[in-house]
Amino acid sequence: MxxxxxxxxxxxxxxxxxxxxxxxxxSVVYFERVLLVLAHFPFxxxxxxxxxxxxxxxxxLRAYLARGEEPVR
Numbered sequence: 255m256x257x258x259x260x261x262x263x264x265x266x267x268x269x270x271x272x273x274x275x276x277x278x279x280x281s282v283v284y285f286e287r288v289l290l291v292l293a294h295f296p297f298x299x300x301x302x303x304x305x306x307x308x309x310x311x312x313x314x315l316r317a318y319l320a321r322g323e324e325p326v327r
Contacts, residue, residue, distance in 0.1 A: 261293075287319070 260276050267273045277293035307314065 263291075 260278050262274065262276050264272055264274050275295050277291070277295045279291055279293045281290075281292040283290040283292075
């Protein structure tokens with residue numbers, strides 16, 4: 255972050271396919287078990303859907319925490 259360099263990240267999408275992106279991190283926040291990254295990356299399309307994840311939010315968080323992944327350091 256201090257070097258102000260782009261990062262190449264790999265993550266799983268909703269269909270468990272591996273996705274890669276190059277991002278420009280604007281902020282990185284470390285919590286006990288979570289790493290949050292605020293970043294800019296170019297995209298060609300943004301679609302606002304009517305789907306709400308609010309009813310599933312607690313279940314999604316429980317499932318993530320159950321994986322027991324350690325934050326990136």
